[in-house]
Amino acid sequence: MAFTHKSSRDTGARELSTRMWEKRTDTYTEILRALRDLDPTRRPSPEGFVEREHADGQPSDGIELLARDLDSEEWQEFTARVDSFASEETRYLFSLWLASLAGWSWLTMKCLIHHGADGEKYTESTAELDQCYAGTWEVSKELTAQVRAELAFKKRSVRRVVVTAPEGFLGAVTDVKFVKGRQKNLEPLSAARLVSVKHGSPSE
Numbered sequence: 001m002a003f004t005h006k007s008s009r010d011t012g013a014r015e016l017s018t019r020m021w022e023k024r025t026d027t028y029t030e031i032l033r034a035l036r037d038l039d040p041t042r043r044p045s046p047e048g049f050v051e052r053e054h055a056d057g058q059p060s061d062g063i064e065l066l067a068r069d070l071d072s073e074e075w076q077e078f079t080a081r082v083d084s085f086a087s088e089e090t091r092y093l094f095s096l097w098l099a100s101l102a103g104w105s106w107l108t109m110k111c112l113i114h115h116g117a118d119g120e121k122y123t124e125s126t127a128e129l130d131q132c133y134a135g136t137w138e139v140s141k142e143l144t145a146q147v148r149a150e151l152a153f154k155k156r157s158v159r160r161v162v163v164t165a166p167e168g169f170l171g172a173v174t175d176v177k178f179v180k181g182r183q184k185n186l187e188p189l190s191a192a193r194l195v196s197v198k199h200g201s202p203s204e
Contacts, residue, residue: 024085028147030078031086031094035140037067040104041133046111046126065105087150088186089158093143095188096161100136102172102191103165107132128174135164135176142178158183165191 043065044052052063069075082094107129114122142159149156160181163173171191 020085023081024087025151027078027081027085028090028151031082031090031147032144034068034078035097035144038101039140040101040136043067046108046115046129049108049112050115065108066101087146089156090143090146090150091188092183092186093139093146093158095190096163096173096176097136097139097143099163099165099171099173099189099191100132100139100176103169103174104129104132104136106169106172107174132174135174138178139176158186160184 049063049065082091086094107125111122111125111129114125116122146156146158159178160183162177162179164175165171165173169191171189173189173191
């Protein structure tokens with residue numbers, strides 16, 4: 001009887017482990033999809049946003065900066081799955097990627113503020129935006145590598161991270177560099193982001 005009870009318990013543990021792994025796999029697939037859908041290089045340039053803002057037929061509530069609504073119930077459920085089923089390393093990189101997207105949104109707005117008003121500041125802002133594009137891409141590559149390694153049952157550590165998070169950007173990251181060494185602090189980041197542009201003003 002004791003043997004039967006132990007076998008049943010082991011079977012139950014294996015089934016639970018299998019279900020958890022399936023949920024993690026599904027969540028990681030969604031992460032890879034989000035990296036593709038929300039790639040800022042697929043969004044308009046500041047000039048492109050200006051053209052869209054003044055195009056006929058645009059909705060009165062402005063133009064969405066990101067390709068997906070990060071305040072939607074669907075997105076909230078997705079991020080809850082990331083928190084529940086992703087590894088500590090993946091959760092950290094996912095939060096860093098979101099903070100980088102937030103930085104991109106703030107710098108895009110900065111460019112729009114100076115567009116057509118101050119050429120010198122606009123040039124400076126576009127240079128910062130280009131740097132942010134590069135940093136966001138590096139985070140995307142690191143997150144993709146982490147996800148693929150875990151799905152292949154390979155042990156992997158996050159490379160040490162150096163971030164630029166200007167004061168006043170509410171936690172948003174405007175540049176990221178991965179350097180030699182292992183990232184020890186894997187506490188997820190939190191950042192405010194802008195979601196739309198309208199008449200040169202941001203909306204949070």
